[in-house]
Amino acid sequence: SLFMADLLATQNSCTLKDEKQEEEHQETHNKFLEVVSILPKDKGWIREHLHHYQGFWFPPSPLLGVITLQQSFEVRPTDVFLATIPKSGTTWFKALLFTIMNRNLYDYHDHPLLTGNPHIHVPFLELYASKNPNQRPNLSLFSTHMPYTVLPESILVSGSRIVYVYRDPKDMFVSLWHFASKLRSKELPPLVLEEAFEQFCKGISPFGPFWDHVLGYWKASLEWPDRVLFVKYEDMKNDPTLHAKRLGEFIGYPFSLKEENEGVIHKVLELCSFEKLSNLEVNKNGSVSLVSDLVIESKTFFRQGKIGDGKNFLTAEMMEKIDGIIEQRLRDLV
Secondary structure, three states, X not given: OHHHHHHHHHHHHXXXXXXXXXXXHHHHHHHHHHHHHHOOEXXXXXXXXXXXXXXXXXXXXXXXXXXXXXXXXXXXXXXXXXXXXXXXXXXXXXXXXXXXXXXXXXXXOOOHHHHOOHHHHOOEHHHHHHHXXXXXXXXXXEEEOXXXXXXXXXXXXXXXXXEEEEXXXXXXXXHHHHHHHHHOOOOOOOOOHHHHHHXXXXXXXXXXXXXXXXXXXXXXXXXXXXXXXXXXXXXXXXXXXXXXXXXXXXXXXXXXXXXXXXOHHHHHHHHXXXXXHXXXXXXXXXXXXXXXXXXXXXXXXXXXXXXXXXXXXXXXXXXXXXXXXXXXXXXXXX
């Protein structure tokens, strides 16, 4: 029958499409292996190596995603991207942005964050792309650790919004060291704090040099203030209401006066607070698989969430060294 013929034709074209996508996927993967084989590499923090690509140091899985995205990524002008260097408050800001953007969809008593870690609701773009190279998730909020200069062209020209979070590098380093030590491959020797510190100060850390990562987004926020918002983690901690309002306004989901009077901002902040999220069953005992061969216990994402923890682990000399780098490289923004 005609119907069957149509159906078969459709199925065939789908199969061809799948085969074509599979071929493209294979091509991208081959290109990736080719690129990686000639890139400079250095000691990794979690995996054996970091690879130097376009001026920054990448772990292997995100790098595959970056190369895939740079080839093609379809962006909508309404998309919102949360950009951070690892351990700068990513989990907290994922929760905040997700809750602000979806506050009319969910009630607080059965909110998705109560049963799912923020990393499940807001995927890392480059990790998603490394696993699903040909499809874009049907979401409008993404997160990325990609440096500004490495972002796919399509993001830069789309007019979509980018929120960048900067955290004091001393606290960020200590948080990164704890995180990497927990996830580090068992075949590798333990990550000694002093050695990790030396690497960090040389710029050889995941998505580092940290100063170039920060500067890229800082300069972009000055050049395109309506497209890139630069937020300091410490400011968000010290005046959460003011900054939650700023976030809502910037991403196109401003809080109305009525909402303010009804305490909606307070509810958002309470739901996303470290105390609330870290004590949820799903975050105490659940796990998240961000990379295909790495399952991370959800509680690993909730260590302290405090300001000033760096001083509990770094010597005065180490603190001075990082402060010197900040003074030299990031003087304008501190």
